[in-house]
Amino acid sequence: MxxxxxxxxxxxxxxxxxxxxxxxxxxxxxxxxxxxxxxxxxxxxxxxxxxPGALDVHTHLAMPFGGTVSADSYLAGTRAAACGGVTTIFDYPIQHKGETILGVINSKKEILVNEACVDYAFHCCITDLNGGEILEEMERAVEAGITSFKCFLVYKKENMMVDDGTLARLLLRAKELGAIINVHAENPDLIDLNIEKFLAEGKTSAWYHYLSRPEFVEAEADKRAVHWATHLEAPIYIVHMADKEGLEACIEAKKSGHEVYVETCPQYLEFTCDVYKREDGRNFVCSPPMKGKESQEALWEAIKTGFIDTVATDHCPFQSYEKDWGKDNFTKIPNGCAGVENLYPYMLDAANTGKLSFERVVELCSTNPAKIFGCKEKxxxxxxxxxxxxxxxxxxxxxxxxxxxxxxxxxxxxxxxxxxxxxxxxxxxxxxxxxxxxxxxxxxxxxxxxxxxxxxx
The missing domain is CATH 2.30.40.10 (Urease, subunit C, domain 1)
Incomplete structure (x- = not known):
């Protein structure tokens, strides 16, 4: 041996x-x-x-966003993963209008083949169907080992959002191929309405990032996504769940036998929206934002009762000087926080201090992610x-x-x-x-x- x-x-x-x-x-x-x-x-x-090594099934490495690029390259992010016990990361390359799924994925593979310090997989974010070509290409992507695709129900102005009809088409196509759709659920129209109001009133601190995207703004989109998935009888995976109301909708769907999977992140388990009142509140800006204590308690309860399936990080750090761009205007803060090196240690600490079992941590951070996303050797x-x-x-x-x-x-x-x-x-x-x-x-x-x-x- x-x-x-x-x-x-x-x-x-x-x-x-x-x-x-x-x-x-x-x-x-x-x-x-x-x-x-x-x-x-x-x-x-x-x-x-x-x-078993953890699988962080939600990272954004070297990702262009907010006028910059996330601070961790593929080398740095996978190095950090290794040092936190994460042995496989899933990245989220974004397909834009005119681009193909495999073209985007292969461009990332060319970098990772030289930089990756741990094993890696991809979910591809779909932003445009290219006149239906993407629906056809999904079959070739699944054959190539890309079996999950992401939809944003937000970021309309950034041309990343899909409408309900596109979401439905993708859900049905994924169901047909044995793949799954991951969804970032927030309501962009309510967010834009709130942002317009706060800026007009001169309310520009990081606290208003949270108030522009409060619990019910996320919950509406959670419930809408689950509504379409359950009625179309298609599997769905809700990423970075942070609110009690949306979580409850997922739990009810699960109890009814629907294939709904729920992911949450360590930052929602550790912090509440009060961090946005801090002097360094802009450093905590991510979307969806941390929510209130009631939502946090609901997340922990769902972890303990088995209704949350995975814990991942949404790792998307930015440098402090980039966060400072929004010191006087929260809309200019690049959205994202670090976490890939902290995932397993944080969850294992929760087990070590008696909050849940070590077996449950392994299930959340390793076994369930591997099963849900088809990693048969992990x-x-x-x-x-x-x-x-x-x-x-x-x-x-x-x-x-x-x-x-x-x-x-x-x-x-x-x-x-x-x-x-x-x-x-x-x-x-x-x-x-x-x-x-x-x-x-x-x-x-x-x-x-x-x-x-x-x-x-």
Whole structure:
């Protein structure tokens, strides 16, 4: 064997048990007590947890937005992912009018083949059907391993929004192909109405970013998206859920047997809209914004009861000087925050402090994302799976500072966050990429994950 991890507590979505894991050729080849045999490298994980690598299925790396480009390149973002125990990232390339799905995807692959420090996949954002050509091309995209597509119900002025008819066509086409549509749900007309009012009144601080996109503005679009998906009997995945009312609509649809999946993000679990009243409130501006305490409590309850399926980050950081563009006008603040390196440590800290189980964290951050998005070789520690492995020390205390992160941004909303327990090693297909605080992998190690259509939970 190439690698033998001994005496750790293996955590799956269903159970935990002490065993050894043997790795050869990038795959898990053995799990059991007291494994023996010729081994190149032995790691003693006594007293530590051994987890499947996380899948962050929502990142925006090197993404043009708000007059700039998100601060993390593909190299920096995947390096940070590795150092937080994320072994596969999903990026969101955006197709614009006249562009093809595979053309956009292949242009990103050309960069990632040299820069990726962890494995990677794509959801393609569809903004224009190109007279129906995109509906035809979706079949070729699915055959190429792109089995999920995103629709924005917002960003009308940026020419990224789809109307209800386009959403319906995409839902039906995805259903036909065994693919799934991801939806960013907010109502752009209400947002524009609120923004016009606040600017006219001279209300320009970051607090009005939240007030322009309050709970009910997100909830309306959540409910509309779920309405179309359930009546068309098509699967749907709601990204970055942040509000109680929209969440409740998803839960009701789930209870009725509809294929509705819900993602939330660590920032909505940790922060409320009160951050926008802070002096540095502009640094927390993202869309949808953090909401009130009632919504936050509803998200945590849905995590505990199983009605939220995944936790991902919407990682889209910008530099502080770019955030400062909106110091006197919240509409000029580039929308997005950091998170890819904080996802797994944050959720595992919640387990380590008794808020939920370690098995549930694995389910939310690894197993469910892999199943929903067709990553058959990811998401669990089992024989035949990729050896994407995280070793976690429950006793290691860690405080987040921008200086000990591994991205290219100059600030983080997680500054000063204290965590009890932290990853000490990350392996991608058996390759050590993170070791006790240091990135030890190499750009270009990551591989494209070709996904399968229609894997049911």
């Amino acid at each position: 190439d690698l033998l991890i001994k005496n750790g507590t293996i955590v799956t979505a269903k159970e935990s048990f002490v065993a050894d894991i043997g790795v050869e050729g990038g795959k898990i080849v053995a799990i059991g007590k007291d494994l023996v045999g010729e081994t190149d490298k032995v790691v003693d994980a006594t007293g530590k947890l051994v987890l 998401g669990s520690l089992a024989i035949g799976k990729d050896a994407d492995i995280v070793i976690y020390d429950k006793e290691k205390d860690f405080t987040v500072h921008v200086e000990n992160m591994h991205s290219d941004y100059d600030h983080t909303i997680w500054e000063g966050k204290e965590l009890h327990g932290y990853p000490v090693q990350t392996y991608v297909r058996g390759n050590l990429v993170y070791d006790h605080g240091d990135f030890v992998g190499k750009p270009g190690l990551g591989r494209f994950v070709k996904r399968e259509a229609k894997i049911n939970l």
